[in-house]
Amino acid sequence: MNYKNFPMVPRVIFGRGSFNQINDVLAPKRKSINAPFIFLIDDVFRGNPWLTSRIELAYDDKIIFIPTKEEPKTEQIDTLVEEIILQAKERPSGIIGIGGGTVLDIAKAVAIMITNSGEAKDYQGWDLVKNPAIYHVGIPTISGTGAEVSRTTVLTGPEKKLGINSDFTPFDQVILDSELTKDVPKEQWFYTGMDCYIHCIESLTGTFLNEFSKSYGEKAFELCKQIFLDDTLSKRDSQEKLMMASWHGGMSIAYSQVGVAHALSYGLAFLLGIKHGIGNCIVFDHLEDFYPEGVALFKKMKAKHDIELPQGICANLSDNDFNTMIKVALGLEPLWENALGKNWQNIATPERLRSLYEKM
Ligand code: NAD
Ligand code: ZN
Incomplete structure (x- = not known):
């Protein structure tokens, strides 16, 4: 090793x-x-x-x-x-x-x-x-x-x-x-904050996880739960906590990897120019088969903050468009291996990705 x-x-x-x-x-x-x-x-x-x-x-x-x-x-x-x-x-x-x-x-x-x-x-x-x-x-x-x-x-x-x-x-x-x-608009605060939350979920459930990543990921996950679900936090505390959650989330993926949400979100970004934070949210909303608990909690946070995600963004895409996104997403091999293990190709098939993109 x-x-x-x-x-x-x-x-x-x-x-x-x-x-x-x-x-x-x-x-x-x-x-x-x-x-x-x-x-x-x-x-x-x-x-x-x-x-x-x-x-x-x-x-x-x-x-x-x-x-x-x-x-x-x-x-x-x-x-x-x-x-x-x-x-x-x-x-x-x-x-x-x-x-x-x-x-x-x-x-x-x-x-x-x-x-x-x-x-x-x-x-x-x-x-x-x-x-x-x-x-x-x-x-x-x-x-x-x-x-x-x-x-x-x-x-x-x-x-x-x-x-x-x-x-x-x-x-x-x-x-x-x-x-x-202090002046970040609410929607953007949520999207970029959820990037951190998704880093934690993808790192903590991934096959690359080790104690180094886990210790950072667990801390960031705890902080995210407080920031996005606890009403008693002051604005200032919440901003300080999110700053440290971001840091720990980043440290967590340094020694592991991100996963399915990031791979699919890169496809949306490449073809449609959808930005990282909101793209991750659009994708993650449909990943209950991969991350059941993480997605359930995400939906709770989304509801609590009245966030409406765009729908139907893939409604008018051609076969070519879908194939481009699928190619970009499947090209990110380490992300899939982290999420699904060495035999990820049996699970993350082009057809499966297409049906996920069609829901978005
Ligand atoms: P962003 O930097 O695009 O900012 C989002 C919006 O928030 C912008 O409109 C910006 O003007 C506004 N904004 C920023 N600070 C503000 C403030 N204090 N007050 C009011 N508005 C403010 O978005 P982001 O989500 O921070 O970053 C997304 C980018 O980060 C993507 O390009 C993505 O690829 C990249 N990314 C990099 C890493 C990495 O490890 N290098 C990890 C994840 C994402
Ligand atoms: Zn990210």
Whole structure:
């Protein structure tokens, strides 16, 4: 048995208001006056001085606002990297991502592609990155994906939706300030929070589970139950707990894998551009055969928060469309093996997937 040797985020600050320390954290990391810090910030914070006025820009430092209507694309990374390299006098001192899973993944990918030649799509897969990334910092403003802690940055390329999984992907520094999540709209809070819940279910019921993953997964699962079912929690407690649930959920899948919901959701994302959080919810709602207890609890949470999921999204699809989604989903072999064991192909047949997609 060859055990995996995973990197972890080496530095983390946790606390309400800790975002105020951003300038002190970055100062010692500045390489020179010609090596700027590049802040990639979710577009939702454009014109929001509550957040942006706390960032002290010096020399050639720059903020780039990132739209999040669509999930990250490999071409988008290539364009951003080109723009940054062309404008900076020297290689930047660091990339700081401030936002949800979309912006955090873009920050990780840009930091990698600044030091690795070629195009981002060349690195989609496992351990293809050759050179260490530049210094990169992740600051989540919505909780659930675990992107702040994971070893991957999920990108949609011309041929596939697949992460750049590498030892150079994790952030060098994370700042967890739950106050940054205070204005997340309810629906989005639920969808991204359920990403965390689904990470727990898929990890805890998977065949890859070990005590390392289990200890993180159980903690995240407990926190999710409190956050989504306990009325007595204050808003502030709930935001802090979800931030830690996201972290633990991410740590749980680091040493195991996700499962059926993620595989099918990647199919929806690839063909229809359906975003990760809501896509996972749409899929998970129909997975009672695979995750009976997890789905029952999900439905309870959904009802409690009055969440109406879109219906009939696959109603007008062609055979070709279904086949594309099925191909993307079945291509994610480790996810199926984790969910169903070595003989997963006997259970997860194209016909079974088609009938699941037809229900959505
Ligand atoms: P997101 O980053 O797209 O954000 C969702 C929405 O919430 C956006 O409209 C954004 O503007 C808004 N938002 C974010 N913070 C806000 C705030 N404080 N106030 C108001 N609005 C706010 O969504 P997400 O669910 O966080 O991330 C999804 C992405 O994460 C997908 O691209 C998915 O592939 C990726 N992902 C990555 C990993 C990983 O390990 N790298 C894991 C899971 C998902
Ligand atoms: Zn996920």
